[in-house]
Amino acid sequence: MSATQxxxxxxxxxxxxxxxxxxxxxxxxxxxxxxAAPCLATVLVGEDPASVTYVRMKRARCAKAGIKSxxxxxxxTTTAAELIDTLAGLSGDPKVxxxxxxxxxxxxxxxxxxxxAIAPEKDVDGVTMHSFAAMSFGLPGFVSCTPGGIMRLLExxxxxxxxKHAVVVGRSAILGKPVGMLLLAKDATxxxxxxxxxxxxxxxxxxxxxxxxxxxxxxxxxxxIKPGAVVIDAGYNPGNVGDVDFDTALTRARLITPVPxxxxxxxIAVLLAQTVNAAANQLGIQHH
Ligand code: NAP
Numbered sequence: 001m002s003a004t005q006x007x008x009x010x011x012x013x014x015x016x017x018x019x020x021x022x023x024x025x026x027x028x029x030x031x032x033x034x035x036a037a038p039c040l041a042t043v044l045v046g047e048d049p050a051s052v053t054y055v056r057m058k059r060a061r062c063a064k065a066g067i068k069s070x071x072x073x074x075x076x077t078t079t080a081a082e083l084i085d086t087l088a089g090l091s092g093d094p095k096v097x098x099x100x101x102x103x104x105x106x107x108x109x110x111x112x113x114x115x116x117a118i119a120p121e122k123d124v125d126g127v128t129m130h131s132f133a134a135m136s137f138g139l140p141g142f143v144s145c146t147p148g149g150i151m152r153l154l155e156x157x158x159x160x161x162x163x164k165h166a167v168v169v170g171r172s173a174i175l176g177k178p179v180g181m182l183l184l185a186k187d188a189t190x191x192x193x194x195x196x197x198x199x200x201x202x203x204x205x206x207x208x209x210x211x212x213x214x215x216x217x218x219x220x221x222x223x224x225i226k227p228g229a230v231v232i233d234a235g236y237n238p239g240n241v242g243d244v245d246f247d248t249a250l251t252r253a254r255l256i257t258p259v260p261x262x263x264x265x266x267x268i269a270v271l272l273a274q275t276v277n278a279a280a281n282q283l284g285i286q287h288h
Pocket of ligand 1: 146169170171172173174175176193194195196197200213214215216219234235236237263264265267
């Protein structure tokens with residue numbers, strides 16, 4: 001198969017823009033009808049520079065889309081109990097519609113316990129056990145943002161998943177595991193791979209859809225991609241490098257996400273879309 005003939009890039013930047021525009025229209029409608037904009041609370045423990053940047057970026061995108069944000073910056077010395085108190089307070093605050101706890105929170109904090117203090121109806125980042133169960137059971141609820149973004153990309157490019165073999169490389173709670181559940185819900189046959197998987201190359205060679213969610217630059221090589229496969233690279237490594245060796249994968253894939261400009265922009269777009277939906281649900285607003 002020749003790259004120039006058949007491969008198509010999956011343009012996450014454009015799709016994300018469309019999603020954000022839709023979210024902005026809904027946010028404006030909510031503001032107009034209720035007198036208050038949808039509001040996302042962002043919680044950050046400590047001052048890890050990458051986390052500070054992520055939160056700033058998310059808040060800036062919210063502002064552009066007409067979503068208010070309320071930032072709670074807690075000192076690195078915050079205890080788990082104090083963090084849980086803060087999150088429980090936001091969960092009960094009717095002016096807050098969505099809650100984002102930026103992680104990692106620091107080694108002294110039980111992150112799972114902290115996430116669980118987020119009310120399911122405000123879990124717009126899709127990090128609670130409730131949201132994971134909803135994703136797994138195919139019930140309504142919020143999805144983890146990156147997996148949600150991946151599913152929207154697959155849908156936008158008309159990838160029929162039924163009966164297809166999807167191989168997910170990575171099994172983190174926020175990315176690998178939930179994306180596998182969402183693929184399963186679309187009737188794909190899902191294989192999870194991880195650091196203890198034997199013969200990763202052979203398994204990837206059988207994949208109709210590969211989702212790379214590892215955090216290892218260019219781990220997945222073109223020669224392991226089945227000709228005509230769909231390749232989703234969620235990896236984001238220093239130097240704007242994905243988990244897939246893009247240049248070699250390009251010669252075999254039918255559809256592939258670039259890094260950057262593929263999965264990355266979709267994550268924030270889903271966060272904004274879910275925040276607006278959370279506000280609409282909580283305020284009893286139905287969109288036209
Ligand atoms: P993570 O929590 O570190 O998980 C990495 C997973 O990869 C683990 O399940 C690990 O297996 C597996 N793994 C590690 N080395 C492997 C190897 N050599 N072969 C096979 N599997 C291996 O990472 P994450 O948070 O899921 O993130 C993964 C990547 O996605 C990172 O590059 C991150 O930057 C990126 N990401 C992007 C976005 C976005 O918005 N685009 C959002 C989140 C994450 P074990 O479970 O056995 O340790």
